[in-house]
Amino acid sequence: MITGSEALMRALQNEGVETIFGYPGGSIMPVYDALYDYTRGPQKAFDHILVRHEQGATHAAEGYARVTGRVGVALVTSGPGATNTLTGVADAMLDSTPIVVIAGQVPIGALGTDAFQEVDLVGVAQPISKWSYQIRHAEDIAWAVSRAFYIARSGRPGPVVLDFPKNAQTEMVVFKPRHVDFVRSYVAYPELDHDAVARAATLINQARKPLALVGQGVELGNAQEELRHFLEKADIPAGRTMLGLSALPSNHPLNVGMLGMHGNYAPNLKEQECDVLIAIGMRFSDRVTGNLKTYARQAKVIHLDIDRSEIDKNVRTDVAVVADCKESLPALTALIQKGDHSEWRQSFLPLAELERQKVIEPAIHPANGPLLMGEVVNAVAELSPDDTILVTDVGQNQLFATRYFKYHHQRSICTSGGLGTMGYGMPAAIGATFGAPNRTVCCFMGDGGFQMCIEELGTIMEQQAPVKMILLNNHYLGNVRQWQDMFWQRRKSFTRMMNPCYELIAQGYGIPYQAVTERRCLRDAVSKMLSSPGPYIMECAILEDDDVMPMTPPGMSVSDMMLEPGV
Amino acid sequence: MEEKKLYTLLVYSENIAGILNQITAVFTRRQVNIESLNVSASSIPGVHKYTITAWSDEDQIVKITKQIEKKIDVVKANYFTDDQLFIRESGLYKLSTQDVLNNPEISRTIRRHDASIIEVNPTYSIVMKYGVTDHIISLYRALDEFGCVLQYTRSGRIAVTRGMQEEVSKFLEQREQSTEQSGNGGEI
Numbered sequence: 001m002i003t004g005s006e007a008l009m010r011a012l013q014n015e016g017v018e019t020i021f022g023y024p025g026g027s028i029m030p031v032y033d034a035l036y037d038y039t040r041g042p043q044k045a046f047d048h049i050l051v052r053h054e055q056g057a058t059h060a061a062e063g064y065a066r067v068t069g070r071v072g073v074a075l076v077t078s079g080p081g082a083t084n085t086l087t088g089v090a091d092a093m094l095d096s097t098p099i100v101v102i103a104g105q106v107p108i109g110a111l112g113t114d115a116f117q118e119v120d121l122v123g124v125a126q127p128i129s130k131w132s133y134q135i136r137h138a139e140d141i142a143w144a145v146s147r148a149f150y151i152a153r154s155g156r157p158g159p160v161v162l163d164f165p166k167n168a169q170t171e172m173v174v175f176k177p178r179h180v181d182f183v184r185s186y187v188a189y190p191e192l193d194h195d196a197v198a199r200a201a202t203l204i205n206q207a208r209k210p211l212a213l214v215g216q217g218v219e220l221g222n223a224q225e226e227l228r229h230f231l232e233k234a235d236i237p238a239g240r241t242m243l244g245l246s247a248l249p250s251n252h253p254l255n256v257g258m259l260g261m262h263g264n265y266a267p268n269l270k271e272q273e274c275d276v277l278i279a280i281g282m283r284f285s286d287r288v289t290g291n292l293k294t295y296a297r298q299a300k301v302i303h304l305d306i307d308r309s310e311i312d313k314n315v316r317t318d319v320a321v322v323a324d325c326k327e328s329l330p331a332l333t334a335l336i337q338k339g340d341h342s343e344w345r346q347s348f349l350p351l352a353e354l355e356r357q358k359v360i361e362p363a364i365h366p367a368n369g370p371l372l373m374g375e376v377v378n379a380v381a382e383l384s385p386d387d388t389i390l391v392t393d394v395g396q397n398q399l400f401a402t403r404y405f406k407y408h409h410q411r412s413i414c415t416s417g418g419l420g421t422m423g424y425g426m427p428a429a430i431g432a433t434f435g436a437p438n439r440t441v442c443c444f445m446g447d448g449g450f451q452m453c454i455e456e457l458g459t460i461m462e463q464q465a466p467v468k469m470i471l472l473n474n475h476y477l478g479n480v481r482q483w484q485d486m487f488w489q490r491r492k493s494f495t496r497m498m499n500p501c502y503e504l505i506a507q508g509y510g511i512p513y514q515a516v517t518e519r520r521c522l523r524d525a526v527s528k529m530l531s532s533p534g535p536y537i538m539e540c541a542i543l544e545d546d547d548v549m550p551m552t553p554p555g556m557s558v559s560d561m562m563l564e565p566g567v
Numbered sequence: 568m569e570e571k572k573l574y575t576l577l578v579y580s581e582n583i584a585g586i587l588n589q590i591t592a593v594f595t596r597r598q599v600n601i602e603s604l605n606v607s608a609s610s611i612p613g614v615h616k617y618t619i620t621a622w623s624d625e626d627q628i629v630k631i632t633k634q635i636e637k638k639i640d641v642v643k644a645n646y647f648t649d650d651q652l653f654i655r656e657s658g659l660y661k662l663s664t665q666d667v668l669n670n671p672e673i674s675r676t677i678r679r680h681d682a683s684i685i686e687v688n689p690t691y692s693i694v695m696k697y698g699v700t701d702h703i704i705s706l707y708r709a710l711d712e713f714g715c716v717l718q719y720t721r722s723g724r725i726a727v728t729r730g731m732q733e734e735v736s737k738f739l740e741q742r743e744q745s746t747e748q749s750g751n752g753g754e755i
Contacts, residue, residue, distance in 0.1 A: 122585055127592045131639045132585070151639055184742040185581050185642040309633035 004138030025077025028104030058088020063431025079117030094418025130158030155188035217281015239267030393425030393449030423452030605723030
């Protein structure tokens with residue numbers, strides 16, 4: 001017989017967990033006591049990373065999951081520890097990131113009594129998680145943990161919350177390992193409908209102007225190669241969503257750029273001209289489609305997705321193929337004819353050239369004036385290794401970073417797409433360094449987001465996590481400032497921000513720091529940061545009113561995309 | 568805007584705590600009111616059945632149904648219009664016995680509506696009626712005109728489909744076949 005806490009350790013070991021991001025507290029103490037033996041000595045099974053705030057634990061677990069494709073784990077206490085994880089849980093839900101959050105809870109006898117640090121975690125987590133469950137007794141641990149990991153990683157991945165009352169942590173149990181790979185009410189991998197595949201193939205074979213929209217589903221299904229085969233055989237240009245950026249390398253000839261509100265000009269405009277739209281593992285987010293009433297009305301729509309509820313949710317489809325794209329893409333490739341759409345593909349080039357001249361060149365190679373975000377991102381992209389992982393916070397830093405970074409390697413991007421969580425960057429980058437210790441991790445943050453989970457500098461310090469932090473400081477909440485300038489008559493309501501001395505903060509945490517204020521010092525500073533072994537903060541003094549362009553104004557059609565502000 | 572209709576959702580779930588909460592949350596998120604709700608054991612051991620009615624247009628009810636079915640422990644969710652179902656509800660009407668005795672028209676109304684009297688005592692009488700929603704409401708309106716109704720309540724809807732077999736049984740059979748293949752017998 002072992003305690004429930006030790007049973008949890010065995011169950012996590014059974015799931016192949018190696019890294020746990022956590023923070024102890026009253027209601028999870030028995031588990032932390034068991035963890036003590038499992039993180040050192042002959043019994044060592046896990047690395048436990050002590051974060052500085054439970055939100056950080058969830059984002060770190062997300063970063064870890066994104067770069068590894070495995071389930072990230074966060075371990076926290078009840079009450080505030082549990083509620084602090086909710087932003088991360090919601091973030092993982094919207095971005096289909098597999099994490100398991102294990103939270104302590106008061107003993108079941110005290111549930112409902114407003115006991116100290118009691119919160120109805122299952123109740124509050126249900127609408128924002130893939131599954132939430134309370135493990136009421138130690139004998140449920142093996143089943144519930146295995147089921148949690150299966151649900152988190154299978155099908156369309158997502159966050160699972162396990163609420164673990166203290167009595168179950170201390171009860172004695174005979175541990176029998178379980179391996180759940182079936183839940184009868186949950187069809188993780190829908191059976192491929194070959195008729196639908198055939199109908200999709202017919203549409204593609206007849207298409208004269210096909211356009212593929214590639215989403216994170218391709219990465220989640222490990223179908224990067226299957227995607228390339230499909231695109232290359234059919235000769236179809238492909239735009240990627242922000243979360244799907246590394247599903248197809250930046251330099252692939254069929255890659256026509258990023259979709260969405262601040263994506264590239266050509267794919268956005270061409271969505272309004274294509275005759276067949278092939279959406280692959282993407283969900284037609286409003287940031288991608290703009291106004292749905294005018295979105296791609298001329299096109300037949302084929303939607304490949306593993307999640308049935310995404311079909312016809314935002315955009316009406318002509319053919320839906322509900323399956324894992326690892327399976328549906330090869331089936332489709334087998335049925336399509338070898339295509340040649342060179343003329344159609346050529347028609348993207350003048351638009352891309354226009355964007356290059358009007359937007360990209362001025363952003364990445366400005367001649368004078370203060371530093372711009374785009375040129376900083378471009379310098380890092382050029383000087384960093386090809387398999388570098390890009391982590392971003394949320395806002396202008398994210399939009400510039402995702403636009404101007406280069407993606408050569410799969411699973412190279414961690415960003416908060418759906419929830420748009422400021423503060424995500426720093427902890428997610430910590431998680432990424434543990435998930436991919438041999439890859440460089442560059443994290444772009446604004447001065448707003450940097451301060452939203454700034455406490456995780458403590459984790460970086462303690463772990464010497466080699467996060468290359470690029471702080472793009474413009475003394476503004478830049479994205480909101482941009483909207484205020486463009487759509488709110490320049491009334492800059494509470495977007496200007498007084499900043500601390502980041503050099504002193506870096507010093508306080510013992511993290512190497514460098515300020516870049518001049519263009520001529522930029523590349524040397526980037527090289528110095530990249531060659532420095534551990535964590536690093538490079539603070540760049542950025543033009544205050546730099547705008548991210550192009551932009552589709554909110555509520556407008558993708559064809560209304562503007563190349564310059566106010567034009 | 569599409570026309571709103573009263574839809575009936577039949578939802579089947581595993582017997583795990585908190586599912587009702589998850590189902591209703593799908594409605595709450597879209598600010599759609601649930602008109603009536605009935606939860607009971609189904610004909611399949613261990614499976615619970617929810618019968619939910621709500622006013623909606625078809626586009627929205629399709630999305631609601633898909634989001635409900637997406638919940639891990641929900642086995643199956645389908646939506647129906649009234650013509651696809653056999654539907655029953657029941658109504659209870661508590662009347663003043665004195666009024667019933669004083670006005671013979673009340674008893675005639677009860678008979679005409681095919682309702683039954685299930686309790687009579689010197690102060691009050693209880694009338695019960697099974698039927699479809701409209702008939703139960705119409706009896707209430709008729710009785711209310713006499714000013715004799717002390718209390719009135721109407722149950723949630725129960726419904727069975729007009730098909731031979733419940734779709735959920737077919738689904739579970741298929742799932743059980745696949746679990747035999749994966750050697751994971753008996754697991755939910």
